[in-house]
Amino acid sequence: MCPDPHPLSSTRRRLLGAAALAGLATPWRLRAAPADTPRLLVVFLRGACDMASLLVPAASDDYLAARPRIAIARPGSAPDAALALPGEVDWALAPALGDSLLPLYARGELAFVPFAGIHELSRSHFETQDRLEMGAADGSPAEVRRSGWMNRLAAEIGAGRGEVIALTRELPLILRGDIAVPNQALDGASLAGVDARQAARLRQMYAGTALAGAVDDGLEVRRMAQQDLAPGMEPAGRGAISARGFEGEARRIARLMRERWRLGFVDIGGWDTHVGQGGATGALATRAGELGRGLAGFAAELGEAAWRDTVVVVMSEFGRTFRENGSRGTDHGHGTTWMVLGGAVRGGRIVGEQVPVGFASLHQGRDWPVLNEYRALLAGLLGRMYGLDAARLGRVFDAGVGGASGPGGGLV
Template sequence: MQRRHILKMLAAAPLAGGAARLMAAPAAGSAKLLVVFLRGAYDCANLLVPIGGEARAFYDASRPTIAVPRPGQAGGAVALDTTWGLHPVLASSVLPLFQKREAAFIPFAGIDDLTRSHFETQDAIELGQALDRGRDYRSGFLNRLASVLGGGPLAAVSPIAFTDQLPIMLRGQFKAANMALGNVGRQGIDAARSRVIERMYRNTALAQQVAEGFQVRDEVTRTVKLEMDAASRNAMTAQGFELLARRMALLMRERFDLGFVDVGGWDTHVGQGAATGYLANRLDELGRGVAGFAEEMGEEAWRDTVVVVISEFGRTFRENGNKGTDHGHGTVYWVLGGGLSAQAGGRVVGEQVALSPATLFQNRDYPVINEYRAVFGGLFARMYGLSPAQLDRVFGGVVPQDLALV
């Protein structure tokens, strides 16, 4: 209660740079939006798993060591409908939200950028600009959304990024705060164990081989780690995300209307795992984080809240030679909230295609058929009642795709 009282006092004070006003939303003037950016490109094909027919056979053949088993098998996916199943580690966190119609998934989502570069694609998404125009780094799309919402007369709109630095998505003329809630769970190379083992073999015939073996391993691991960290742009890892998500919920419930957070550690080129393993652990922590966020928001605020989980792109449908996946194209977005519509809540929505070698993009990746600016544009039109002219200020030239999410 003391912490709540302090936050209410903070809510009465203006945010640095000044407060603005929020436009009327259809039936809800207190709408809240949180964008969660999974930096590093997570493997959506092991989140939303094909479970039926030829698509399942293609999935199994493409992923001999990292395929999530079929529903009913040990460690099997949880069936959402006749086409898709959910990774089993999310059975206790995201699945209950899906069953309450408070979660939905949008497969084949993303951006038409074809660079497969983490940095290029992350920037392009955060800017939210048409790809056939030169990039203007002066504003990101959430900042432009805040500027549009700031013209309304109903309530203050306050954006915040829960990050060390203000992300591109929130940079611009509208003043936004950023507050890092802590980088947690970063794992370095365990040099201590290597030294112990090297001492064990010192002065033996295997000493040189052991030392050289560790040197090669360290060089390879260091290179992969640097690439993964670079892809994550120093975002927090999914480990420890639940505690931070609950803190974010408290702040958004009491003070902020637009939120952004990025979570790194998704660049799974090596040793990705299937029902268990590295990716499963990351998904588990992320799932518990978004479920904890929903719980901490409370029933009333959660009805007015939408959480959108995105990533810069997907990963290759076929596993690579290192039992991982490489940079891909289309991905799966998550949409969560207590006020999702009956048409979207508890469903897999958006345009879809049957998975086969013929429908993969360039015979390797999920295609993008639910373009992210169109998806967000349709969501913003429903959440905030934005006109076509207002949407054009957020996403220039966009044709919104109305998925009836809220």
């Protein structure tokens, strides 16, 4: 449990619970047909995005002191300063997001959750990514630790065949498990070598077996995704698409989610900014702008009706150091900021448990603390979206997260 060195007054401490995060005017409930359930898209920023350069701690003098070459100036203090958020004094938005995420925030369709993440601390990209995707504790049964929380969620909500997709080169841990889920890289790489003749052989091989339907659905989903998504891709390292590639493909992803997919996962690489990170402009700002325009394009392409039944969760494995390093970048950190977007999200605010951003509140003297634990955060959101009680959420996250209606959603 992370210490809270600066207890806040009730007017500044905002404890994130189920209603605070999802904030739905009317809670979603499972309907008769799985196709009527809400859509969920999870966007994983692999490489540990420095979210302090997207959601800027504008009120912190220590932030400016800790980053003399890469800090983003306070709103109104410079031509390329951070952008003021309506009704907010402690936080501001990176100027690179002014044409994309600021309008969503102003419409109340985007919420930021700072000090979010996982309590376990390894500072290893791969280890922390796996833990976040697994969504279970170290002491969980082996079969749970080999599966991912999105696959277990699909089982709980009865997502049908062909309604779940991983837009990745390899099937990520988050979607591994009992439910058969196809994966399709956005650059078409995962379809290499699977031509019509080989597809026919696969169908013949599994004909008459319990897997026949899953094989048919998987091949069809891959065919559709290749046809609709393959042109114009830009792959990134480690199997993740680049932010620029995501910007270019977000509208196509939206069309397919509107028409068929109910649960989707996409990862975006390029966020490990040890060197030459930049501030209001530069490498990270460029990627952030591409990400923001992709998310805004996704929302616009879905259309108003579908957007009201869609939630997008943007996460990264951990944050980065509060202080800049000697290479004008930042190193592996701990707490970070998550984003939650959607037409039914009660956004336009910064939610969750918080402490003042500064040297005195750092974890181990270097990082943001984690105050909003990711499983409790997700449990509150998913419980509201899908009408899941504590027992069902426990199966998704292997217990320990409380019910969707519990005060604080089980957060520390």
